[in-house]
Amino acid sequence: MFFEYTLIGLPEKIWSVFVAIISLIIGVMDMGTPTVTPEVEYIRQDQFLLLDATYSGQGVATDGEYYYTSGSLTAFDSACLAKWDAETMELCVKNDDAIPSEYREKYNTDHVGGISYYNGLIYAAVENKAEDFPLIITYDARTLKVVEVYEVEGELLPDGIPWCAVDAANGYIYTSQFNEAEYIVAYDLYTMEFSHMLPLSEKILRVQGGEVYDGKLYLSNDAKDSNDDSIYIVDLGNGDVTKLCTRSLPSMAGNEAEDITVYPMADGTLIHVLDYNKTIGVYLRHYTVK
Ligand SMILES: [Ca+2]
Ligand SMILES: [Ca+2]
Secondary structure, three states, X not given: OOOOEOOOOOEHHHHHXXXXXXXXXXXXXXXXXXXXXXXXXXXXXXXXXXXXXXXXXXXXXXXXXXXXXXXXXXXXXXXXXXXXXXXXXXXXXXXXXXXXXXXXXXXXXXXXXXXXXXXXXXEEEEEEOXXXXXXXXXXXXXXXXXXXXXXXXXXXXXXXXXXXXXXXXXOEEEEOOOOOEEEEEEEEOOOOOEEEEEEEEEEEOOXXXXXXXXXXXXXXXXXXXXXXXXXXXXXXXXXXXXEEEEEEOOOOOOOEEXXXXXXXXXXXXXXXXXXXXXOOXXXXXXXXXX
């Protein structure tokens, strides 16, 4: 008799019982729904557990049809990308070795952070252990295989490259430092040469991800040691920062807000944020704007 074996070598039936039990435990730990300040309405969530969580703990992007996620597990030295059907959330494609080995070996590059989608490509912010060698790597959105690796100017990025967001209309890709971001750093979308910096009207702490939608930059903030994590909007013309909302999240172990993507999906939701529950679960939570 043949069993289908999962990644960690357990027969599939035992594995699914195990996952069901873990789901129950996590469900109890994270019971309740997020409450959000009135500008935004919480609609629903998708849950990634155990192995799925390793593919989804860092970045999220969408083309409207699929969600793309990234994950990095430093303990296992893994850096992954995955593609999920947006309607069914079935896993379509994955890449569990998303960093080219020459960069791993030469620069200790080990972390895929926030991601963004544009024109058939996934753009990923990728950093090394010392956080002093920022990369933007593009992947083919069909196969999740590497297309190009760009070594970007890192002088304005003192603590790595946590996220990136494509602004196709203006031909830029944006990022910022993670802690205490006082400006946005812009690169040319096609050459990845440094273009300019945009000073922010107020400092944003712990910027986990971003996405451009309708001419505005949406940023996901993680409040440290707190489950009240916020979303900010940056005016790309003048750097004005406004807080869109604060999300109060149910999580016994604590919530770490991760990347964001903003796109009107078939189910009517617009804002999609990843949350890590600091155990073995990741949620993709969907919102509408009132
Ligand atoms: Ca994103
Ligand atoms: Ca938090």
